[in-house]
Amino acid sequence: MEIKVLEKGFIRLVEVMGDDFSAVQAARVSYGKGLTTPERDKKLIFYLMEHGHHSPFEHIIFKFHIKLPIFVMRQLVRHRIASINERSGRYTEFSDEWYIPERIRTPDKVNRQGSVFVDDDDLNSEGIRLIEETIEKTYQAYKRLLEMGVARELARIVLPTSMYTECYWTINARSMMNFLNLRADSHAQYEMQQYALAVAKIFKSKCPVTYEAFLNFAYTGDLLKTEGCL
Amino acid sequence: MEIKVLEKGFIRLVEVMGDDFSAVQAARVSYGKGLTTPERDKKLIFYLMEHGHHSPFEHIIFKFHIKLPIFVMRQLVRHRIASINERSGRYTEFSDEWYIPERIRTPDKVNRQGSVFVDDDDLNSEGIRLIEETIEKTYQAYKRLLEMGVARELARIVLPTSMYTECYWTINARSMMNFLNLRADSHAQYEMQQYALAVAKIFKSKCPVTYEAFLNFAYTGDLLKTEGCL
Amino acid sequence: MEIKVLEKGFIRLVEVMGDDFSAVQAARVSYGKGLTTPERDKKLIFYLMEHGHHSPFEHIIFKFHIKLPIFVMRQLVRHRIASINERSGRYTEFSDEWYIPERIRTPDKVNRQGSVFVDDDDLNSEGIRLIEETIEKTYQAYKRLLEMGVARELARIVLPTSMYTECYWTINARSMMNFLNLRADSHAQYEMQQYALAVAKIFKSKCPVTYEAFLNFAYTGDLLKTEGCL
Amino acid sequence: MEIKVLEKGFIRLVEVMGDDFSAVQAARVSYGKGLTTPERDKKLIFYLMEHGHHSPFEHIIFKFHIKLPIFVMRQLVRHRIASINERSGRYTEFSDEWYIPERIRTPDKVNRQGSVFVDDDDLNSEGIRLIEETIEKTYQAYKRLLEMGVARELARIVLPTSMYTECYWTINARSMMNFLNLRADSHAQYEMQQYALAVAKIFKSKCPVTYEAFLNFAYTGDLLKTEGCL
Numbered sequence: 001m002e003i004k005v006l007e008k009g010f011i012r013l014v015e016v017m018g019d020d021f022s023a024v025q026a027a028r029v030s031y032g033k034g035l036t037t038p039e040r041d042k043k044l045i046f047y048l049m050e051h052g053h054h055s056p057f058e059h060i061i062f063k064f065h066i067k068l069p070i071f072v073m074r075q076l077v078r079h080r081i082a083s084i085n086e087r088s089g090r091y092t093e094f095s096d097e098w099y100i101p102e103r104i105r106t107p108d109k110v111n112r113q114g115s116v117f118v119d120d121d122d123l124n125s126e127g128i129r130l131i132e133e134t135i136e137k138t139y140q141a142y143k144r145l146l147e148m149g150v151a152r153e154l155a156r157i158v159l160p161t162s163m164y165t166e167c168y169w170t171i172n173a174r175s176m177m178n179f180l181n182l183r184a185d186s187h188a189q190y191e192m193q194q195y196a197l198a199v200a201k202i203f204k205s206k207c208p209v210t211y212e213a214f215l216n217f218a219y220t221g222d223l224l225k226t227e228g229c230l
Numbered sequence: 231m232e233i234k235v236l237e238k239g240f241i242r243l244v245e246v247m248g249d250d251f252s253a254v255q256a257a258r259v260s261y262g263k264g265l266t267t268p269e270r271d272k273k274l275i276f277y278l279m280e281h282g283h284h285s286p287f288e289h290i291i292f293k294f295h296i297k298l299p300i301f302v303m304r305q306l307v308r309h310r311i312a313s314i315n316e317r318s319g320r321y322t323e324f325s326d327e328w329y330i331p332e333r334i335r336t337p338d339k340v341n342r343q344g345s346v347f348v349d350d351d352d353l354n355s356e357g358i359r360l361i362e363e364t365i366e367k368t369y370q371a372y373k374r375l376l377e378m379g380v381a382r383e384l385a386r387i388v389l390p391t392s393m394y395t396e397c398y399w400t401i402n403a404r405s406m407m408n409f410l411n412l413r414a415d416s417h418a419q420y421e422m423q424q425y426a427l428a429v430a431k432i433f434k435s436k437c438p439v440t441y442e443a444f445l446n447f448a449y450t451g452d453l454l455k456t457e458g459c460l
Numbered sequence: 461m462e463i464k465v466l467e468k469g470f471i472r473l474v475e476v477m478g479d480d481f482s483a484v485q486a487a488r489v490s491y492g493k494g495l496t497t498p499e500r501d502k503k504l505i506f507y508l509m510e511h512g513h514h515s516p517f518e519h520i521i522f523k524f525h526i527k528l529p530i531f532v533m534r535q536l537v538r539h540r541i542a543s544i545n546e547r548s549g550r551y552t553e554f555s556d557e558w559y560i561p562e563r564i565r566t567p568d569k570v571n572r573q574g575s576v577f578v579d580d581d582d583l584n585s586e587g588i589r590l591i592e593e594t595i596e597k598t599y600q601a602y603k604r605l606l607e608m609g610v611a612r613e614l615a616r617i618v619l620p621t622s623m624y625t626e627c628y629w630t631i632n633a634r635s636m637m638n639f640l641n642l643r644a645d646s647h648a649q650y651e652m653q654q655y656a657l658a659v660a661k662i663f664k665s666k667c668p669v670t671y672e673a674f675l676n677f678a679y680t681g682d683l684l685k686t687e688g689c690l
Numbered sequence: 691m692e693i694k695v696l697e698k699g700f701i702r703l704v705e706v707m708g709d710d711f712s713a714v715q716a717a718r719v720s721y722g723k724g725l726t727t728p729e730r731d732k733k734l735i736f737y738l739m740e741h742g743h744h745s746p747f748e749h750i751i752f753k754f755h756i757k758l759p760i761f762v763m764r765q766l767v768r769h770r771i772a773s774i775n776e777r778s779g780r781y782t783e784f785s786d787e788w789y790i791p792e793r794i795r796t797p798d799k800v801n802r803q804g805s806v807f808v809d810d811d812d813l814n815s816e817g818i819r820l821i822e823e824t825i826e827k828t829y830q831a832y833k834r835l836l837e838m839g840v841a842r843e844l845a846r847i848v849l850p851t852s853m854y855t856e857c858y859w860t861i862n863a864r865s866m867m868n869f870l871n872l873r874a875d876s877h878a879q880y881e882m883q884q885y886a887l888a889v890a891k892i893f894k895s896k897c898p899v900t901y902e903a904f905l906n907f908a909y910t911g912d913l914l915k916t917e918g919c920l
Contacts, residue, residue: 014255017247017291025244026398029317031295052642052680058313059400061247061291065261070764071847080770083288083402087259090803090879105841113780115841127840134831134848141824150817151795151805153879157761157852158824168256170289170402172313182512189780189843220512282872282910300534301617310540320573320649335611343550345611357610364601364618371594380587381565381575383649387531388594392617412742419550419613450742474715477707477751485704486858489777491755518773519860521707521751525721543748543862547719628716630749632773632860 001205003198005068006191008097008164011198013206014063020209023048023056023173042209049213060173060207068195069099071161075192079179082171089165090153093146097164098135099191100128111187135160176203177214185221193223201230231435233428235298236421238327238394241428243436244293250439253278253286253403272439279443290403290437298425299329301391305422309409312401319395320383323376327394328365329421330358341417365390406433407444415451423453431460461665463658465528466651468557468624471658473666474523480669483508483516483633502669509673520633520667528655529559531621535652539639542631549625550613553606557624558595559651560588571647595620636663637674645681653683661690691895693888695758696881698787698854701888703896704753710899713738713746713863732899739903750863750897758885759789761851765882769869772861779855780843783836787854788825789881790818801877825850866893867904875911883913891920 002012024030024041027048048056068076077084104127105115118124138158145155171179176199182188183196204211215224223229232242254260254271257278278286298306307314334357335345348354368388375385401409406429412418413426434441445454453459462472484490484501487508508516528536537544564587565575578584598618605615631639636659642648643656664671675684683689692702714720714731717738738746758766767774794817795805808814828848835845861869866889872878873886894901905914913919 015247017245017293026313026315026400029295029315029396029398051647055313056315059293059315059398061400063247063289065259069847070851074760074764074767077764077767078774083256083285084768085256085259085286085289088803099847101844101847105844106839107841113778113843115843118839123838123840127835127838130831130835130838131848134828138824138828138848138850141820145817145820148813148817148820149796149808150813151797153803153805154791154795157759157789157791158821158828158850160828160848160850161760162847166259168259168289170256170291172400187511281877299617300621304530304534304537307534307537308544314538318573329617331614331617335614336609337611343548343613345613348609353608353610357605357608360601360605360608361618364598368594368598368618368620371590375587375590378583378587378590379566379578380583381567383573383575384561384565387529387559387561387622388591388598388620390598390618390620391530417741475707477705477753486773486775486860489755489775489856489858515773516775519753519775519858521860523707523749525719543716543745545716545719545746545749626719628719628749630716630751630862 001202003201005194005198006099008099009067009069009195011195011202012065013202014065014168016060016062016206018060020045020207022060023210026059027053027056045209046213046217049210050217054174054177054218057174057177057210058172060210061170062173062176062202062206063168063170064199065166066169066195067164067166069162069191070165072189072191072195073165073167074161075183075189076167076169076195079171079175081175082169084167084169086167087165089156093152094142094156094159094163096139098139098160098162099164100132100135100162104128105190114187115190135162173203173207173210177218180214180224181220184223186223197223197230200224204230231432233431235424235428236329238329239297239299239425241425241432242295243432244295244398246290246292246436248290250275250437252290253440256289257283257286275439276443276447279440280447284404284407284448287404287407287440288402290440291400292403292406292432292436293398293400294429295396296399296425297394297396299392299421300395302419302421302425303395303397304391305413305419306397306399306425309401309405311405312399314397314399316397317395319386323382324372324386324389324393326369328369328390328392329394330362330365330392334358335420344417345420365392403433403437403440407448410444410454411450414453416453427453427460430454434460461662463661465654465658466559468559469527469529469655471655471662472525473662474525474628476520476522476666478520480505480667482520483670486519487513487516505669506673506677509670510677514634514637514678517634517637517670518632520670521630522633522636522662522666523628523630524659525626526629526655527624527626529622529651530625532649532651532655533625533627534621535643535649536627536629536655539631539635541635542629544627544629546627547625549616553612554602554616554619554623556599558599558620558622559624560592560595560622564588565650574647575650595622633663633667633670637678640674640684641680644683646683657683657690660684664690691892693891695884695888696789697792698789699757699759699885701885701892702755703892704755704858706750706752706896708750710735710897712750713900716749717743717746735899736903736907739900740907744864744867744908747864747867747900748862750900751860752863752866752892752896753858753860754889754892755856756859756885757854757856759852759881760855762879762881762885763855763857764851765873765879766857766859766885769861769865771865772859774857774859776857777855779846783842784832784846784849784853786829788829788850788852789854790822790825790852794818795880804877805880825852863893863897863900867908870904870914871910874913876913887913887920890914894920
């Protein structure tokens with residue numbers, strides 16, 4: 001299962017341990033499956049989620065392979081209850097892949113750290129052109145520095161945070177729900193939101209009952225409440 | 231895979247995510263498997279372990295179902311980088327299962343918090359009889375309290391820490407190696423050692439290369455270095 | 461600052477790092493204090509709490525010395541985002557201190573894992589006498605085992621979870637608020653609640669504005685909402 | 691206490707909770723100070739460090755205010771057992787401060803991801819000039835984008851990882867020792883090393899006995915073993 005995010009990024013589900021049943025199994029500390037009916041299992045999942053008993057959801061674990069701009073990575077890595085390994089820019093050369101927005105965003109007057117899309121064609125074309133040119137030139141300087149013999153770890157400091165990087169990200173469902181609360185939300189940066197939506201889509205497809213319970217009882221964000229958001 | 235531990239306990243592997251290849255895959259942030267040879271993969275695993283690059287091993291995750299005395303559980307739960315759910319003594323009645331040692335141990339003169347087995351038959355029989363009688367009477371009092379109508383959460387406070395309890399324990403290979411460093415070691419309490427040895431056995435069977443690398447480069451304990459210990 | 465809890469336990473504040481201002485300082489990444497007015501600081505604390513920006517509260521840290529029954533300790537230790545060191549029953553002999561409830565509790569018909577106090581004088585006196593006698597005899601057996609030469613780490617397995625133990629517990633304000641959400645709540649066991657109320661009292665006295673903001677915007681429990689609970 | 695790092699960065703100790711005595715106090719779960727002699731305290735600190743009993747050191751906590759390039763911040767933030775708040779580039783405009791190396795480094799032939807300083811004057815002057823020009827132009831483009839009305843969170847994606855940012859970083863001594871093992875080491879990037887050395891200097895000045903014990907028994911890096919390194 002792989003979802004394209006932004007123009008060149010992706011989230012790919014590498015592996016998942018457990019399913020909707022796993023939280024039930026852990027909460028009951030039960031020997032096997034099948035002791036109760038699906039209806040009772042679902043009821044327990046809803047009960048756990050509603051009453052803040054979230055620890056059983058830690059026994060469901062997702063492993064993702066993600067390609068994302070550095071500025072999004074900088075936000076992802078703040079979620080400490082997860083395991084992350086990023087491609088090293090000290091060891092590997094950055095390829096010529098960076099993120100260019102499709103449209104320009106201007107400051108949001110309500111949410112002072114946020115932004116809104118603009119319809120101004122001139123601003124869009126001029127702004128995007130300036131972003132493209134700047135990054136293009138910067139990447140050329142990076143390549144030139146490498147040709148001159150400068151070490152990768154030093155040459156890369158000129159590169160912008162729009163550069164794509166890749167990581168492996170393993171996170172349990174409880175920590176992932178916390179991630180969605182903060183990032184699948186209109187206060188998150190637009191590009192981060194796109195990755196959060198893709199995570200939510202994979203979560204829903206693998207654990208539909210848990211996802212439904214999450215949305216009903218524990219989700220504090222807004223984006224996932226919109227019909228057809230995924 | 232289930233291993234009996236002590237006379238009534240067990241460690242059962244419920245699920246495992248990943249294998250020897252997983253750390254390699256995460257360290258390389260690679261798209262798939264099979265890009266390199268098994269020899270190169272093994273070499274990388276050894277390199278990572280030797281040079282303290284342990285984060286890729288977090289992407290291998292074990293889920294266990296464990297039956298263990300409370301006094302061992304009290305040590306297990308101290309390993310914070312793990313997910314744990316224990317059967318609730320507030321919700322469920324304790325059954326008549328407790329741990330009785332096969333032989334008495336006396337204080338170790340070298341390791342002041344440790345102990346050594348004794349050959350003194352009188353001490354063994356007298357000591358074990360006293361332990362058995364005491365716990366048996368205590369359990370009867372617990373049952374009597376429940377019959378009188380005392381709430382489970384209150385009646386249980388008379389029960390000894392030798393009572394068996396059960397838990398689900400999900401832990402990544404990196405944290406598990408730290409657990410083995412401390413608990414698969416002669417400084418750990420004998421009963422804890424038995425559980426640690428069972429964990430090591432399961433680890434070895436699922437990730438033989440990682441286990442070999444661990445023993446060669448990162449293991450700081452002593453028990454696992456003995457030939458035939460598992 | 462030390463608060464007696466139960467008849468023989470206590471919570472003692474050893475040290476605290478930071479105060480109400482600390483979250484503000486961290487959130488603004490500011491060079492010093494005094495750049496803004498107390499009114500604006502308070503407003504920011506309320507804003508952070510209301511909008512789920514809880515990470516700045518991690519920079520306020522409390523260190524407690526706690527004396528508590530083992531069965532309460534078993535719940536305390538489940539809060540993983542904290543540092544804990546407990547007196548070792550392997551190294552030190554348990555003294556003759558255990559918890560005896562003042563009144564008996566019977567199962568709560570609504571909250572199936574909870575309990576309610578009873579007014580039945582016979583049940584109270586008979587129940588408490590049985591608890592006392594059982595623990596007293598158990599402790600005598602423990603002492604007898606030690607006299608026989610049994611190692612402390614083995615002799616202690618007969619001791620009940622009502623025995624008092626002691627620990628050092630260092631926890632940041634964010635994790636402490638999560639602790640209060642779960643433990644300063646009528647669903648927690650009565651004895652745990654008493655410790656949680658003492659923690660809340662210390663929290664309030666050291667960070668009154670943060671505590672007020674917590675109760676207004678982030679507290680999900682019920683006990684602290686009662687007038688005069690502290 | 692504030693230490694300049696690189697040409698424009700710094701590490702400033704905001705607060706520290708505890709001192710050399712704190713680990714002793716936590717390990718003994720003692721009521722107060724002064725029960726034993728300084729000699730016995732020091733002996734215990736050395737014992738704990740040597741035998742891998744590192745949890746008592748979690749009760750010593752440092753709070754730093756750090757100014758550092760983004761590419762160093764990206765490494766700092768990987769240490770998950772710490773609390774961090776960074777100045778937001780969504781909320782605040784980046785000022786014209788970036789890191790320019792004093793000398794160029796070329797790839798290290800031994801350590802493939804590392805680098806070594808060069809004496810080639812031409813390469814030094816040409817390399818540094820190219821880095822300076824590139825970043826200067828990029829920053830001008832950033833300012834131009836802001837003038838055009840582009841939102842800060844979007845305009846900043848052109849900025850290089852050499853830009854200075856600031857954060858509050860609270861970390862306990864145990865996690866800090868792990869940080870020093872990895873970052874006060876010749877395998878770390880040169881710029882990261884400078885921050886690690888400053889952290890070590892502050893650690894040593896506040897907890898001289900713990901620092902001495904760390905270097906003797908638990909430090910796995912190399913830089914701090916050099917005479918006069920701090």
